[in-house]
Amino acid sequence: MENTLFSGDPMNPEDADMIVQSDHLQTGKPVPDGWRVMSGSAEWSLIMRVAYRYEIETEAETTDAYDRGFDRGQSVASWVDIPDIGTKLPPDVDWVGVETILTEADQIEAMELLAGASETNDRDFSPFELTASEFNKSENADEIWLAFDNGIAAGIRDNIAKRFAV
Numbered sequence: 110m111e112n113t114l115f116s117g118d119p120m121n122p123e124d125a126d127m128i129v130q131s132d133h134l135q136t137g138k139p140v141p142d143g144w145r146v147m148s149g150s151a152e153w154s155l156i157m158r159v160a161y162r163y164e165i166e167t168e169a170e171t172t173d174a175y176d177r178g179f180d181r182g183q184s185v186a187s188w189v190d191i192p193d194i195g196t197k198l199p200p201d202v203d204w205v206g207v208e209t210i211l212t213e214a215d216q217i218e219a220m221e222l223l224a225g226a227s228e229t230n231d232r233d234f235s236p237f238e239l240t241a242s243e244f245n246k247s248e249n250a251d252e253i254w255l256a257f258d259n260g261i262a263a264g265i266r267d268n269i270a271k272r273f274a275v
Contacts, residue, residue, distance in 0.1 A: 124163035131157045167249050174253045175260035182264020186224040202226045217269055224265045
């Protein structure tokens with residue numbers, strides 16, 4: 110990706126600086142919101158957009174938080190054993206009402222619940238407070254936490270899908 114300052118002082122960056130971004134996108138892939146196709150070939154398209162500096166920085170922060178959450182979700186799920194058919198879930202974890210695991214779908218849902226509970230519990234211990242502090246200091250804390258939590262959920266589901274070949 111290439112960034113070119115369109116308006117603003119390069120020696121004094123500000124949130125209101127306008128930046129032209131250009132990138133190449135493989136033909137057939139969806140064009141991201143806010144981007145326009147400028148030219149293309151059978152294999153690649155040149156896409157561009159104009160954005161404020163603060164938008165680009167916010168996207169970078171939320172992408173990083175999502176990626177960190179995804180890795181965390183995969184890691185947590187990798188430590189959860191596949192519950193056996195016939196297992197009864199503890200009520201403090203079973204907030205959706207699976208109760209007794211009867212099918213593979215119940216096993217998958219139980220693993221999501223167990224991994225989610227494990228991840229939530231892990232937030233109470235060091236060194237997670239460093240991550241929490243970093244996110245909370247951001248001007249975009251709500252967006253960053255949302256991206257992080259969405260990444261965790263996606264990471265958990267990705268790990269489970271690989272284990273069940275869903």
